[in-house]
Amino acid sequence: MSQHSGSDPEVAEERSGPKTERGKRTLRRLLDAAGEEFGTRGYHDTAISNITQGAGVGLGTFYVYFKSKEEVFRALVADMGARTRHAMTESTRGAHDRLEAERLGIQAFIDFVRSHKALYRIVMEAQFVAPEAYRDYYRTFAAAYRQQLAQAASRGEISEGQDDEVRVWALMGASSFLGIRYGIWDAETDSASVAAAASGSHDQQARAAS
Amino acid sequence: MSQHSGSDPEVAEERSGPKTERGKRTLRRLLDAAGEEFGTRGYHDTAISNITQGAGVGLGTFYVYFKSKEEVFRALVADMGARTRHAMTESTRGAHDRLEAERLGIQAFIDFVRSHKALYRIVMEAQFVAPEAYRDYYRTFAAAYRQQLAQAASRGEISEGQDDEVRVWALMGASSFLGIRYGIWDAETDSASVAAAASGSHDQQARAAS
DNA sequence: TTGAAACATGAGTCAACATTCAGGTTCCGA
DNA sequence: TCGGAACCTGAATGTTGACTCATGTTTCAA
Numbered sequence: 001m002s003q004h005s006g007s008d009p010e011v012a013e014e015r016s017g018p019k020t021e022r023g024k025r026t027l028r029r030l031l032d033a034a035g036e037e038f039g040t041r042g043y044h045d046t047a048i049s050n051i052t053q054g055a056g057v058g059l060g061t062f063y064v065y066f067k068s069k070e071e072v073f074r075a076l077v078a079d080m081g082a083r084t085r086h087a088m089t090e091s092t093r094g095a096h097d098r099l100e101a102e103r104l105g106i107q108a109f110i111d112f113v114r115s116h117k118a119l120y121r122i123v124m125e126a127q128f129v130a131p132e133a134y135r136d137y138y139r140t141f142a143a144a145y146r147q148q149l150a151q152a153a154s155r156g157e158i159s160e161g162q163d164d165e166v167r168v169w170a171l172m173g174a175s176s177f178l179g180i181r182y183g184i185w186d187a188e189t190d191s192a193s194v195a196a197a198a199s200g201s202h203d204q205q206a207r208a209a210s
Numbered sequence: 211m212s213q214h215s216g217s218d219p220e221v222a223e224e225r226s227g228p229k230t231e232r233g234k235r236t237l238r239r240l241l242d243a244a245g246e247e248f249g250t251r252g253y254h255d256t257a258i259s260n261i262t263q264g265a266g267v268g269l270g271t272f273y274v275y276f277k278s279k280e281e282v283f284r285a286l287v288a289d290m291g292a293r294t295r296h297a298m299t300e301s302t303r304g305a306h307d308r309l310e311a312e313r314l315g316i317q318a319f320i321d322f323v324r325s326h327k328a329l330y331r332i333v334m335e336a337q338f339v340a341p342e343a344y345r346d347y348y349r350t351f352a353a354a355y356r357q358q359l360a361q362a363a364s365r366g367e368i369s370e371g372q373d374d375e376v377r378v379w380a381l382m383g384a385s386s387f388l389g390i391r392y393g394i395w396d397a398e399t400d401s402a403s404v405a406a407a408a409s410g411s412h413d414q415q416a417r418a419a420s
Numbered sequence: 421t422t423g424a425a426a427c428a429t430g431a432g433t434c435a436a437c438a439t440t441c442a443g444g445t446t447c448c449g450a
Numbered sequence: 451t452c453g454g455a456a457c458c459t460g461a462a463t464g465t466t467g468a469c470t471c472a473t474g475t476t477t478c479a480a
Contacts, residue, residue: 064457170408177383177386273470278468278469
């Protein structure tokens with residue numbers, strides 16, 4: 001446990017998924033149950049038997065579909081990455097400029113976290129359970145983000161940046177914390193006004209400082 | 211394990227610390243060793259025996275000073291909170307306005323994380339091991355931060371904010387992520403230029419957008 | 421000097437899993 | 451209708467590691 005370093009040779013041989021309908025259903029049940037359990041109790045307080053009970057299958061069945069506890073976990077993190085990026089892309093599609101996109105993105109992120117509390121917890125815990133998966137999550141995210149910024153710059157909406165990497169991480173950090181603070185700890189406050197306040201403070205501060 | 215909810219009745223009776231010199235030395239050794247081990251291997255991969263070996267004391271000695279594994283961990287988180295706030299306060303003392311303070315703060319934070327990688331990891335892992343301690347860490351931090359903003363506002367350096375809470379969390383998030391990205395994952399890049407890029411992007415974006 | 425409080429110790433207890441395995445059951449193409 | 455592939459199962463295995471405790475040793479105030 002924990003001596004995995006991402007580039008294991010043993011990882012290669014992936015059974016290419018369930019062949020039958022029944023198998024697919026079982027796999028989905030296991031994934032759903034795993035997400036629920038990991039998200040609620042956390043990785044270490046979740047036993048495989050919790051997952052299989054949640055899925056309504058026998059204990060041994062788990063190992064028909066996954067090689068280890070960590071493997072499901074990684075699968076869930078990767079899945080969440082794709083889902084989150086998708087939600088972000090959708091939500092910012094209609095924005096007229098980068099600042100609006102930023103605001104919409106933050107709001108969408110808070111809302112997304114709110115409606116996927118359990119799953120988002122998994123992403124965060126991945127930092128300790130599956131660091132490689134965690135880094136991939138944010139690196140992929142950052143790459144997409146950087147591309148957005150570059151496009152906005154070429155449209156003249158923001159200044160060209162050689163510092164995009166820094167910007168992107170600062171912005172991801174802001175969203176991430178707002179997601180925790182207003183998506184999980186306090187899910188009451190209106191997400192639109194939080195997003196407005198957050199994206200507003202960029203220029204508020206700058207205006208006053210100049 | 212993990213059914214602690216912060217307001218336990220059993221927590222009250224704290225032995226008020228070691229009485230003798232020898233005791234104090236042993237306690238410190240245990241705390242240092244615990245910080246080292248938790249910070250390096252993580253909470254779950256650290257055994258009490260790792261800590262006591264690192265401290266050069268017998269296994270049983272651990273339980274002379276702490277009621278449980280979680281208790282040391284919590285103590286370390288609290289300690290880190292105090293140390294981090296102190297470092298922040300120091301570093302921003304000479305700033306002439308809020309924007310400069312922000313820049314200095316970010317830089318100081320990255321540097322602080324760099325020189326306390328192991329301990330900072332503990333703070334982050336607290337989110338899952340001792341959520342209550344984690345929330346306290348950031349709530350206390352946020353309170354101090356908010357106060358800084360309020361003072362800056364009264365000096366007219368930034369606009370009055372009813373949205374300080376949001377601002378603060380966005381800023382903490384930015385710092386936190388930059389701390390991970392440039393303090394831990396990439397400890398080479400010059401922290402001063404990262405901080406400059408981050409605090410600069412506030413007004414860059416605003417200027418271009420207006 | 422002395423005895424009791426403070427401190428130190430590590431073998432032993434005990435419960436909690438992750439993972440395996442040997443023996444089923446169900447599905448489906450031929 | 452049949453045989454093998456796919457799938458299912460849960461008792462058994464083995465390890466790990468937090469925590470206890472009975473028994474020392476050290477300190478220091480009186």
